[in-house]
Amino acid sequence: MNKKTAILTSGGDAPGMNSAIRSFxxxxxxxxxxxxxxxxxxxGLINEEILKLKSRDVGLIINQGGTFLKTSRSEKFKTKEGLxxxxxxxxxxxxxxxxxxxxxxxxxxxxxxxxxxDGQLIGIPGTIDNDIPGTEYTIGFQTAVxxxxxxxxxxxxxxxxxxxxxxxxxxxxxxxxxxxxxALACGAEDVLIPExxxxxxELSERLMKNKESGKRFxxxxxxxxxxxxxxxxxxxxxxxxxxxxxxxxxxGHIQRGGPPCAFDRxxxxxxxxxxxxxxxxxxxxxxxxxxxxxxxxAYLKQVKVETKSVKEAAVNTVxxxxxx
Ligand code: F6P
Numbered sequence: 001m002n003k004k005t006a007i008l009t010s011g012g013d014a015p016g017m018n019s020a021i022r023s024f025x026x027x028x029x030x031x032x033x034x035x036x037x038x039x040x041x042x043x044g045l046i047n048e049e050i051l052k053l054k055s056r057d058v059g060l061i062i063n064q065g066g067t068f069l070k071t072s073r074s075e076k077f078k079t080k081e082g083l084x085x086x087x088x089x090x091x092x093x094x095x096x097x098x099x100x101x102x103x104x105x106x107x108x109x110x111x112x113x114x115x116x117x118d119g120q121l122i123g124i125p126g127t128i129d130n131d132i133p134g135t136e137y138t139i140g141f142q143t144a145v146x147x148x149x150x151x152x153x154x155x156x157x158x159x160x161x162x163x164x165x166x167x168x169x170x171x172x173x174x175x176x177x178x179x180x181x182x183a184l185a186c187g188a189e190d191v192l193i194p195e196x197x198x199x200x201x202e203l204s205e206r207l208m209k210n211k212e213s214g215k216r217f218x219x220x221x222x223x224x225x226x227x228x229x230x231x232x233x234x235x236x237x238x239x240x241x242x243x244x245x246x247x248x249x250x251x252g253h254i255q256r257g258g259p260p261c262a263f264d265r266x267x268x269x270x271x272x273x274x275x276x277x278x279x280x281x282x283x284x285x286x287x288x289x290x291x292x293x294x295x296x297x298a299y300l301k302q303v304k305v306e307t308k309s310v311k312e313a314a315v316n317t318v319x320x321x322x323x324x
Pocket of ligand 1 (some may be wrong): 173
């Protein structure tokens with residue numbers, strides 16, 4: 001049996017990734033495996049940047065944001081040459097399995113790699129967006145939401161003092177999960193997400209009604225990928241319709257950093273541990289998916305389940321709570 005395994009982080013970093021690296025490494029060492037950390041994601045496979053990991057190397061990282069293995073969005077890995085180079089390196093090093101912590105793009109990368117590499121390939125869902133089909137949770141989401149909620153709470157103070165509308169943009173190019181959670185937790189007046197079409201006239205009307213009903217200020221949470229544009233564009237359009245005073249805040253990458261919350265540390269720890277178990281069981285091309293609160297193997301290629309109606313219902317709840 002091949003007892004050499006490797007781990008890397010890929011795509012956007014997410015708080016909690018370090019906890020998964022730690023648990024995967026320690027569980028594998030416990031089972032008598034040699035463990036290698038690949039530096040800077042798939043780029044590290046192509047550039048042959050590798051680090052043999054001992055238990056102490058993954059000490060003191062469970063509470064750290066980012067990823068100590070570093071990450072990248074590798075363009076080279078999308079080419080045949082890049083994939084072949086990566087596979088050849090794994091074969092040259094006699095590594096029998098690879099665990100990748102990342103988002104949907106990283107999982108697609110693993111599927112591509114399987115055309116040239118016959119070792120085991122296992123994924124751990126890690127992205128603040130919580131947008132990977134087949135799992136209820138991705139590492140980093142809860143911490144990102146907590147960070148954004150803290151920021152919105154601060155902005156609300158100044159919004160109230162000045163009586164302004166605030167358009168607050170959170171991350172999520174294709175997915176409104178962060179925006180919805182933040183809007184619900186902060187009692188925002190409105191939320192705009194890519195999954196639900198934004199109507200500027202209706203939004204402007206709701207804001208005018210809020211004002212007439214005595215609301216001094218409004219908080220509108222905008223997912224960066226909303227169909228009507230980002231927060232700046234939407235604010236401009238609403239200003240033209242209403243003339244109401246407003247400001248824009250883009251929360252940006254602060255949502256990706258900082259110490260992971262306890263939930264992310266624990267979830268990541270369990271996923272890293274289970275990912276190694278999957279390797280030991282001989283599974284291949286699966287990832288640690290959360291289903292009904294439990295971690296189970298699911299195929300890397302999952303069909304997207306339509307969640308539009310659930311999200312529209314949540315948008316509606318935000319609006320009812322924010323306009324009554
Ligand atoms: O990792 C996911 C994410 O944070 C998205 O929410 C965001 O759109 C994107 O990454 C930003 O990526 P980058 O850091 O490469 O600009």
